[in-house]
Amino acid sequence: MVLRSLLAVALLVAAPLLSTGAANAANAASAGAATDAAPGAPAARACSGYVALTYDDGPTPQFTRPLLSALNAAGARATFFDMGSRVQQYPDLARATTAAGMWIANHSWSHPYLTRISAAEVTRELSNTQNAIRNATGQTPTLFRPPYGDTNAAVQAEARRQGMAQVLWSVDTQDWNNASTDAIVRAATSANAGGIVLMHDGNQRTVDAVPRIVRGLAAKNLCPGRIDSTGRVVAP
Numbered sequence: 001m002v003l004r005s006l007l008a009v010a011l012l013v014a015a016p017l018l019s020t021g022a023a024n025a026a027n028a029a030s031a032g033a034a035t036d037a038a039p040g041a042p043a044a045r046a047c048s049g050y051v052a053l054t055y056d057d058g059p060t061p062q063f064t065r066p067l068l069s070a071l072n073a074a075g076a077r078a079t080f081f082d083m084g085s086r087v088q089q090y091p092d093l094a095r096a097t098t099a100a101g102m103w104i105a106n107h108s109w110s111h112p113y114l115t116r117i118s119a120a121e122v123t124r125e126l127s128n129t130q131n132a133i134r135n136a137t138g139q140t141p142t143l144f145r146p147p148y149g150d151t152n153a154a155v156q157a158e159a160r161r162q163g164m165a166q167v168l169w170s171v172d173t174q175d176w177n178n179a180s181t182d183a184i185v186r187a188a189t190s191a192n193a194g195g196i197v198l199m200h201d202g203n204q205r206t207v208d209a210v211p212r213i214v215r216g217l218a219a220k221n222l223c224p225g226r227i228d229s230t231g232r233v234v235a236p
């Protein structure tokens, strides 16, 4: 369904370049890829709710592009909570992330425990990351996730002052803790409507889990969604 809407945008952009036949073939391919949605059915019909897939700690030279490819192939969009220091180091990967239709968000500069550093350091961790992401992608994040989920009222207020809602998670796949692909899939597909799934841009098991997560959610009539600027999970 997401794939269909992405494709619709692509077709709009590419329409002058495509013959009608090519456009029809592309539409048919996309309808085939959409899980059990009837051909021609409204794209939203199969989605009774939305779950946010989130990937922390990137970008990484080894895994960001494979992850983006897997998400695109599954017709899914996800939120990437990137570290500012890595965005500065790999701006091309941050650009690839937004170019692939993903949302990019702030996960601090250097991944500290934010409640254990000074207020001035918290300010810099967040603002330097906003600047790095803006410089790399032209987009300014509206979402922030504290490393380790370590936060307090002051950290949350600083994020809000810098224009970001704080986002934690409802399901931890434990992919940071060496969980198998099976375990990642099982955890992620246990999410309910409105849920936020914690994963990481940093290992192959998480990449391999993508198509099975999207299929498993679709079997529950759930679709990957976007986190809005208030932290709610909504249609992409």
Ligand SMILES: [Zn+2]
Pocket: 056, 057, 107, 111, 147, 148
């Ligand atoms: Zn992290």
